[in-house]
Amino acid sequence: xxxxxxxxxxxxxxxxxxxxxxxxxxxxxxxxxxxxxxxxxxxxxxxxxxxxxxxxxxxxxxxxxxxxxxxxxxxxxxxxxxxxxxxxxxxxxxxxxxxxxxxxxxxxxxxxxxxxxxxxxxxxxxxxxxxxxxxxxxxxxxxxxxxxxxxxxxxxxxxxxxxxxxxxxxxxxxxxxxxxxxxxxxxxxxxxxxxxxxxxxxxxxxxxxxxxxxxxxxxxxxxxxxxxxxxxxxxxxxxxxxxxxxxxxxxxxxxxxxxxxxxxxxxxxxxxxxxxxxxxxxxxxxxxxxxxxxxxxxxxxxxxxxxxxxxxxxxxxxxxxxxxxxxxxxxxxxxxxxxxxxxxxxxxxxxxxxxxxxxxxxxxxxxxxxxxxxxxxxxxxxxxxxxxxxxxxxxxxxxxxxxxxxxxxxxxxxxxxxxxxxxxxxxxxxxxxxxxxxxxxxxxxxxxxxxx
Numbered sequence: 001x002x003x004x005x006x007x008x009x010x011x012x013x014x015x016x017x018x019x020x021x022x023x024x025x026x027x028x029x030x031x032x033x034x035x036x037x038x039x040x041x042x043x044x045x046x047x048x049x050x051x052x053x054x055x056x057x058x059x060x061x062x063x064x065x066x067x068x069x070x071x072x073x074x075x076x077x078x079x080x081x082x083x084x085x086x087x088x089x090x091x092x093x094x095x096x097x098x099x100x101x102x103x104x105x106x107x108x109x110x111x112x113x114x115x116x117x118x119x120x121x122x123x124x125x126x127x128x129x130x131x132x133x134x135x136x137x138x139x140x141x142x143x144x145x146x147x148x149x150x151x152x153x154x155x156x157x158x159x160x161x162x163x164x165x166x167x168x169x170x171x172x173x174x175x176x177x178x179x180x181x182x183x184x185x186x187x188x189x190x191x192x193x194x195x196x197x198x199x200x201x202x203x204x205x206x207x208x209x210x211x212x213x214x215x216x217x218x219x220x221x222x223x224x225x226x227x228x229x230x231x232x233x234x235x236x237x238x239x240x241x242x243x244x245x246x247x248x249x250x251x252x253x254x255x256x257x258x259x260x261x262x263x264x265x266x267x268x269x270x271x272x273x274x275x276x277x278x279x280x281x282x283x284x285x286x287x288x289x290x291x292x293x294x295x296x297x298x299x300x301x302x303x304x305x306x307x308x309x310x311x312x313x314x315x316x317x318x319x320x321x322x323x324x325x326x327x328x329x330x331x332x333x334x335x336x337x338x339x340x341x342x343x344x345x346x347x348x349x350x351x352x353x354x355x356x357x358x359x360x361x362x363x364x365x366x367x368x369x370x371x372x373x374x375x376x377x378x379x380x381x382x383x384x385x386x387x388x389x390x391x392x393x394x395x396x397x398x399x400x401x402x403x404x405x406x407x408x409x410x411x412x413x414x415x416x417x418x419x420x421x422x423x424x425x426x427x428x429x430x431x432x433x434x435x436x437x438x439x440x441x442x443x444x445x446x447x448x449x450x451x452x
Contacts, residue, residue: 040128041068043120052104052141053205058118059099060088066126067092073100078115078136079190079229085121092125104139105209112141112206113157113195114228141195141206152177153187154245158196161236169236176242180249180273183323185332188252192245193230200234207232219305224270226251239274246273253332254339262344264298267312268319279320280313281367295360321363326352 041064049057058073071088088098104110116137122130140146144159151170154177158166181187197203200221207223222233222240224247231244247270254261271277286292293307295318302311323331330351337347345355354362364371 040064041122041124041130043122043130043132046120046132046135048118048135048137050138050140050142052112052139052143054105055101055103056116056137056139057099057101059097060120061095061097062120062122063095064122064124064126064128065094066124066128067094068096068122068124070121070123071096071098072121072123073118074121075102075116075118077227078117079227081227105205109208110139111195111208111223111225111228111230111232112139113146113193114139114225114230143202150191153181153249154192154194154241156194156196156241158236160198166236169238172238173241176238176273176275177245177249180242180246183273183328183331184249184253184335185328186253188229188249190229190252192248193228194241194245195230195232196236196241197232197234203232203234219308224248239276243270243274246270250335254335258341259343261338262299263301264295264311264315264318265344267301268315268317271312271316272319272323277316277320279317281369282317282364283367283369285310285314285317286364286369286371294357295363296356318359318363321366322352322359325366 041062044061044063046058046060049059051057060071060073062068062071068090069092071090072085073088074083074085076083086100086102088100090096090098102108110116116139117134118137119134120132122132146157146159147163147166149156149158149163149166149170151173154173156166156170156173177187195206197206207220210220221235221237222231222244224231224244226248229248229252231248233240233244247266250266250269251261272279293302293311293314295314298311298315302308322334334347334351337350338344342350348355348359352359
């Protein structure tokens, strides 16, 4: 199939007729002069062509009485993204044709079926500046004919599947998404978009590139793009779709937080939201002693394939602990505090009274797990009872610190005693051998040999 088929021309009159009419009424004309004198620049034609997985080619034809010296393409994510711009290459002339290829891979990746907005700013040598009305562009995967079905706050896009099957599936999704909304306290203000491919082979060029190993092994079967308010995934799988939708719903609940949501919270909540999810305990995870990453070191997804599984299981377990032990209302309060400018440590402290380190200790303690390099809670309690004169730090943090110091001191005492004991045994054997006559053979049932 020709991947550039009928979807090559982005500006579909049938799809955008209403938008064009409204914009024309509001703005009065296709091109208007902002400043300057004389006949200003006039855009004769413009076009945007999608070559999916490669980019979008913008082309424009402009003329003016004075030489045209500048054509700027302004574009942005249609989901309220910031404006970007690029100057098109041209030779000053009274009539020019120029184009620009906006790459959609790598650092400038754009997800499939995302929407862009764009317009041109044109300037001539006489100082006249003209702007074109805002245009919409759909970065469509033109290899397939897409259909849509609605499931609560989600618009699901699919291809080459029986519609009756997708509609039944959408009914199941509505209940699962409603449970996510219940935890968050509300649903997203705008509909989310979910793009579903049928097979792994279809997503080459559609999914972002991460690393050669991750891409080749197909570690991830779905990606959520909160900036674009959409996700893409492989297959009509309830767990996967709810997981990716939960990412978008969490981001919407926090109203564009800055800094970004820590990965452990983001992935942990998405995994917790999956229907039928069962979180691992701290004892089962940490007790294995393999690939352990502290919670504070889980602000971003690990790059090692060997650590990804552990990262997901621990993230889900910690978030499950927060929600089930302290309640959904407290969890919503945490999101509100973080979404309104507090750091994650400060938001946790304001809501629960502990930071990320304290959360990790509580999570481990809930399953009875004690790290091998830390004393037990009972041991700490006895030490505190024996010595109430120890100085206390801010926020009561000295209790953990005092316990650690005591453990180090006891470890040093036992190590020294062991060294002395070994030295005594070796010295006694040497002295006995030096004083005893040399002999070889068996005696009293003991098999031994000594040659001085």
